[in-house]
Each structure stands twice: as C-alpha cells, then as structure tokens.
Amino acid sequence: MKRAIPVVCAAAIICVLAIASGARAQSLWDLAHQNKDALRIATLFDARDVQRRLSTDQGIDDAIDWCKKTGVTHAFIESFRDGYTAERKALEHARDRFRAAGFDVAGCVTPTKVGKDSTGWKSIACYTDEPTQKHIQEIFEYTASMFDEIMIDDFWFTDCQCDECRKARGGKGWAEFRCDLMTQISRDRILKPARAVNPNVKIIIKYPQWYDQFHNRGYEVVRETADFDRTWVGTETRDYADKQWGGTVQYEAYYIMRWLGVIGGAKCGGGWFDPFGTHEATYAEQARQTVLADAKEMLLFCYGALQRDTGPANVAKLRTEIPDLFRLARLVRNQPLRGIAAPKPPNSDAANEQYVYDLVGMLGLPIVPTNEMRTDVKAAFLPVHALKDPQVQTKLGTMLDAGTPVLATDGLARKLPPALADNKNLLVLPVNGKPKGLLDLTREQLKPIREKLLAPLGLGFDAPNKVALYLIGDRCVVVENFNDEPITATLEFAQPVKPAKTLVLPVDGQAEFSSEAGKIDFQKITPRTLVMLTY
Ligand SMILES: [Zn+2]
DSSP: OTTHHHHHHHHHHHHHHHHHHHHHHHHHHHHHHHHTTTOEEEEEEOHHHHHHTSSSHHHHHHHHHHHHHHTOOEEEEEEEETTEEOOHHHHHHHHHHHHHTTOEEEEEEOOSSOSSBOSSSTTOBOTTSHHHHHHHHHHHHHHHTTOSEEEEOSOOOOOOOOHHHHHHHTTSOHHHHHHHHHHHHIIIIIIHHHHHHOTTOEEEEEEOSOGGGTGGGTOOTTHHHHHSSEEEEEOOOOOTTOTTTOOOOTHHHHHHHHHHHHHHGGGEEEEEEOOTTOOHHHHHHHHHHHHHTTOSEEEEOOTTGGGSTTHHHHHHHHHHHHHHHHHHHHHHTTOOEESEEEEOOTTOOOTTOTTHHHHHHHTTOOEEEESSOOSSOSOEEEOGGGGGSTTHHHHHHHHHHTTOOEEEEHHHHTTSOHHHHTOTTEEEEOOTTOGGGGGGOOHHHHHHHHHHHHGGGTEEEEOOSSEEEEEESSSEEEEEEOSSSOEEEEEEESSOOOOEEEEEESTTOOEEEEEETTEEEEEEEOTTEEEEEEO
C-alpha cells in the first residue's frame, strides 16, 4: 500500500494536469456544446472555400481546429455561389469529416450569377427567364441530395426590368410583381423539387439587412416566412463611419432581428454578420446586438473572410466575449420586451424615412419592434410606414384619446387630419426626410421626448445621443453606449430599486454607478460598452 501511494499520486497529478490543459485548449468548444441550446455559433464555408480550403484533409483539420477555438459547432458548407458549383466529392467528404468531429452540418446556396442577368443589381438574375428558373431548381436538387438543411444567402431577390419582366408584370406594380414572382418560384423551383429529392430537407430563407427595401425587390416576409421551414436575419451593421461599408447604425441589427423574430416566431433561427468594414469593437457589437435581440444562433460569415484583413483580430476579440454572450442569450431568451411599440407593417413603404426605427433606437428610446399596430400599448412610435395599415387613423385616435403618448415622424404627421395632428398626446419628431440627422439631436433636445414617452413606463432616462436603452422582462434593463467616448447617464424609476450589475461587455468595459432609492447614476460607461442591470 505504502509503495502504491506515490504511484497513485503521480497518476492523479498527471491526470489533473491533462484535464487542466485539455480544458484550456477545448474550453470554448466544450462551453459551446454545453450552451448550444441557448445560443449556437455557426460559420459558412462558401463554395470557393470548399474548393480552396476543404479539398484536402489538412485544410479540413485546420478549419475544424479554428471552429473549435471559436466555439463554432454548426458548419454550413456551400454548394453554389457566383456561378461556381462545388464538387460533390469535396462537399460530401467535408460534410462527413465535420459530422465525425461532432459538428452539426448544413448546406448553403448563394443565388448569384445564376443565369440571365438582371438589368439592375450586378450578379442578380432575371427570374422571369425560364432557363434561369430551371437552373436554380437544379442547384437546389443537387444540394438537397447531400444536406438535410440548406440556407439561402440573401441574394434571393430580383430587381430586373427587362422587356420579359415588363411583359410578365402586366398591370402590377414592381413590388407586387416581384413579391408574387419570388414567392411562386420559391415554391415551384426550390421547396417542391428539393423536398422531392430529400423529404427531410429544411430550407432556410435568409433575409438581408436592408428591411425597408424587401418588398421592392421581392422579399415577402409574410408568405415566404410561411412557406420556408426556417428564417434567418442579416445583422451585418459594420462600422457606421466606414467609407465603403458604413452608414448603418448598430441598433439596426437589434431592430431587424427582433422584427423578423416576431414575424418568424419559432421558425426564426438566427442572425448573420460579417467582418467587412469592421474592426474589433464594431465586429463584436454585431454579435452583442444579434444575441441581445434573442437570436438562437449567430453565423459568422465566413471562414475564408475571417482568415484575412481584420478577420483574425475580430475573431480574437469575439472569443473573449463568447462566454458572456451565452449568458446574455439565456438572460433574454423569450423575455417579453417593455417599452415603446414601434410597428413596421410588412411590405410597408419607407418613403424618405428609410430605417428610421434604427435611428430612434439610437436616441435612448426603448422601442419594441413589431409587425402590427396595436392600440393597447403604453407608448408608440409611428413613422410613415404606419400608413400601410388601413386603420392607422382610427387606431391612432384610440391611442391618443386614451392618453397614450405617440411619437410620430413629421412625415406621418403631415398626412394626418388636424384632429389627430394637433392632439396634445402626439409628439412630432423632426426627421425632415433625413433619418440620420436624428443622431445630431443634443442631450437637451432629447430630454422632453424621452420624458413624455417614458412616463407611462414609470421611467426616466438621461444620456447623450447614441446611448440605447432596452427594457427586457420585468426586472432587467440594458444600457449601451455606442459612442467612442465615455458617457454619464441616469435612470430613474418610479419605485425604489436595488440594481445589481449582471453583465458588462466587452469584458474589459466599465460601467460605474451609484444608486439611491429609485435613481441610478452612471458616473461612467466606457466607449462601446453594454451593461445589463437586474433590479
Ligand atoms: Zn427580367
């Protein structure tokens, strides 16, 4: 026995050391598996990368290693993009290797350079053209023969105005014609033939980030969401200041993810963002916005792009946040939102108020994205999009008569009869046809707007512009500073509260506050930092 003890000890020590080093090397991979019920992380190998990076076992080993270090447990392996079809042998071998390594594996199709060119957007096709329709059908039959799940990247639209399209359009407007066309060929050329080849196949329609233009190019979120098995959401906001890719505010990822989440319900699978025009801080913000908006999955587009330019630094930053993103996903999962109802009816025209919802979110107004205008809300924000609802005036009248504060854009207010436009409960937001100009409103100018709209929620909020506020569930609030400078802010509750800091991102972000009775004073929130408090 005595002699055995050192042996046991040595073995135990070796064993403990092996577990410790193994845990370090595999921690994100293990953590990702433990948390994939709350948030699954995915990446895409595009068709060219199947050829370039997944056609040798060494290339596949490298890809698997990168995925494991990034917490990626879901691999999308693409069969078609830009007129290029990946080889069956390479696709099947990569699929089987990833499956054997413990991944969930799916296919993907990017419908670019499919056939007859559109007269508009480069790489987009004319889908009135019969041979082009036949070709898209062949692509999906081919892919469905290998995969039980297929994502369609967000080029499944058309903006063609060729003679053939003009003739086919007849008396319809372009938006109506394209929505009807894309819905019909989705059924006839994708869903039906793919299911005939593989009865188990689930097909995901991924909606682009440009939601105010969907219907104009034939994305129809009502019928297509009903027809497809799953939906996905483009949350690639990138860097607002980037010369090539910029101009989209961070709140957009949150708005669209929530809006399509309401429309898709259980079908809504996740969000998708990329590294283009981003650096570490703006890249990680996309992940935070996607998860904060209750996405069940985030797809990092794409393996190849993440190996170059700012990709590696972005991924290194994201890896530090992944454990907290898992926590964030659990904290927001299925929690009802409180705040200011912000309905965008499907297929509504934005006129010159494009993406104004995102800008209003940047003003520190806790909006609740929705597809339907309801009157039983505590406060509402209505831009010109609301005109899509034939009952807009009646509904607005009901709200105003009930004392509900409504923030209407000047564009909508101009379309209202005086009885509504002059109502004391209607507050007019001066957009002047330039939604981005809202980012210039000062803290002082924002004060009366916030005061009026937050009063029925029993809340007061004061902060500079570009500081977002989210009210999640009954006892949780998130404040997010999108500025490049530190800020101060105050939150005032009608009731006394005992706030506790639940989560701060990035991991080295700071959010210092003091609290007394119902008032929370943030002395400092560092740049581009999200803080969640529970109370
Ligand atoms: Zn055409």
